[in-house]
Amino acid sequence: MLAKSALLRSVARPSSFGAAMAGAVRSLNVHEYISMETMNSHGIATPECHVTSSSEEAGRITKEMMTERGKDLVIKAQVLSGGRGLGTFKSGFYGGVHMVDTPEQAAEYAKEMLGQDLVTKQAPNGILCSKVLLMERIYPKSEKYLSILMDRDSGGPLMVGSPKGGTSIEDVAASNPEFIFTEPIDIMEGLTEEACARMANNIGLPTGSVAHGKAMVLMNNLYAMFLAKDCTQLEVNPLSETEAGDVVVCDAKVNFDDNAEWRQKDIFARRDTTQEDSREVEASKYDLNYIGLDGNIGCMVNGAGLAMSTMDIIQLKGGSP
Incomplete structure (x- = not known):
């Protein structure tokens, strides 16, 4: 289990300068309908x-x-x-x-x-x-949160779940961290049956229920997709439990590792550059990481830590990066 501070860093999306630096590690983001199509092709139930x-x-x-x-x-x-x-x-x-x-x-x-x-x-x-x-439209009995992402602290994939789905997971992590559960995944061993069973229980699907078994199958399919498609993040919110015991992905966000573009050409061909900063799109053609900010002082930096420190100093001296 990760320490609480590490968990919050893993779950919460960064903002302001932190978001800018996180963006320096480029990951392809695709539209919801593409995420749903990709999940269907891996046996994952969606509306x-x-x-x-x-x-x-x-x-x-x-x-x-x-x-x-x-x-x-x-x-x-x-x-x-x-x-x-x-x-x-x-x-x-x-x-x-x-x-x-x-x-x-x-x-x-x-x-x-x-x-x-x-x-x-x-x-x-x-x-x-x-x-x-x-x-x-799905009429859920309950809504859960489930994601798999690459986590620096555990050195590999991390499955994150919560019984409090259908709302901002960042808010849940901040106000009720006891409702956030994690399962680090050994990349060599893979996602185990025991880990899936624990997570299903933790997100509110009791052992022996129809939904518990279907959730375990879904978790395995999500992890198979995560590996097969070189994902950096696969987030489901909400994961809906129906009265019939079905477990359905009703909304999803999927990011793909840019370093895997050469073997994920079908996914990367569906990149929608109209949704991105045109300056960042142009820079990416030359394998450059350009992060657009709204200040008046440009920064050419080497490494996220140095970049953050440089921008802090600029702000301390009254400038705006």
């Missing part, structure tokens, strides 16, 4: 979903899913940012995630989202929404 860049098609897809398959839907703006549901489009339209009641409503929501910049807490300057995802 039925369809992506489109047309408001008319959004209405048609909704009609088919509602009338032919009897499913309720959610529409989600596809932008590479967290906090979409609480975001606001620059046009004034509120929310990047909405429940859908009719095909006409789906078309109207898509029209409001497509071609507009969504401003979120993580993306204060806004990110262009070019696609929307129509997803089957």
